[in-house]
Amino acid sequence: GQNIDQPTEMTATEGAIVQINCTYQTSGFNGLFWYQQHAGEAPTFLSYNVLDGLEEKGRFSSFLSRSKGYSYLLLKELQMKDSASYLCAVRSYNTDKLIFGTGTRLQVFP
Amino acid sequence: DGGITQSPKYLFRKEGQNVTLSCEQNLNHDAMYWYRQDPGQGLRLIYYSQIVNDFQKGDIAEGYSVSREKKESFPLTVTSAQKNPTAFYLCASSIINSNQPQHFGDGTRLSIL
Numbered sequence A: 001g002q003n004i005d006q007p008t009e010m011t012a013t014e015g016a017i018v019q020i021n022c023t024y025q026t027s028g029f030n031g032l033f034w035y036q037q038h039a040g041e042a043p044t045f046l047s048y049n050v051l052d053g054l055e056e057k058g059r060f061s062s063f064l065s066r067s068k069g070y071s072y073l074l075l076k077e078l079q080m081k082d083s084a085s086y087l088c089a090v091r092s093y094n095t096d097k098l099i100f101g102t103g104t105r106l107q108v109f110p
Numbered sequence B: 001d002g003g004i005t006q007s008p009k010y011l012f013r014k015e016g017q018n019v020t021l022s023c024e025q026n027l028n029h030d031a032m033y034w035y036r037q038d039p040g041q042g043l044r045l046i047y048y049s050q051i052v053n054d055f056q057k058g059d060i061a062e063g064y065s066v067s068r069e070k071k072e073s074f075p076l077t078v079t080s081a082q083k084n085p086t087a088f089y090l091c092a093s094s095i096i097n098s099n100q101p102q103h104f105g106d107g108t109r110l111s112i113l
Helices: none
Strands: A003-005 A009-013 A018-025 A032-037 A044-049 A055-056 A059-066 A071-073 A085-093 A098-100 A105-109 B004-007 B010-013 B019-025 B031-037 B044-049 B054-057 B064-066 B076-078 B086-096 B108-112
Touching: A003 A085, A009 A018, A009 B054, A018 A032, A018 A085, A018 A105, A032 A059, A032 A071, A044 A055, A044 A071, A071 A085, A071 B004, A071 B108, A098 B044, B004 B086, B010 B019, B019 B031, B019 B086
Parallel strands: A009 A105, B010 B108
Antiparallel strands: A003 A018, A018 A071, A032 A044, A032 A085, A055 A059, A059 A071, A085 A098, A085 A105, B004 B019, B019 B076, B031 B044, B031 B086, B044 B054, B064 B076, B086 B108
8 A cells, every 4th residue: 555644733933943754655666755835825845855865955954765764854943934734745656646645734833 | 937827716616516627837747637635634636647638547536527638738627426526626737757846736725505
């Protein structure tokens, strides 16, 4: 079967660092995407990992371990506007389809 | 600017009616997708198309139909056979066989009257 797990909700304080984990079990693996989605809006692309290791992009970083079926999204210097849902999605081998997790709703407090 | 346009933003359906959601892209992407999103759930794939005049069922295709007569357009029809159509519908497109992400439209929220 195919399964992607993320925590349902997380809270953090403005200026802090938060790590959102994603574990996956899929039939084949051809890349992992992280998206940000504000309520009622379209998901927007944050990061992509296909090889093991850390990808850094400004305040956001994403890590992948293919052997462990594990990824995390790291958000630094949190801002109020970072309050949103964060979606983890895996692309299976030899297809362009994405399998999405249920998303993690992050609330940032002052 | 290139992008994906979904219309309308809000749509209401009476019982027994079919409704069609529009999705147009000018990104020159070959692949297009329709997802459904319910509260507390992730995006679930309804249909996808990688080339004009061809499309495949996703995980929850029952009660839905699509067409792909033009590269730019991928309309979704929610038929009366879909018993629980109230949801947020998202259209996306992408380049095939690349590591580029899918790009999403702003979504259509469908409600039953």
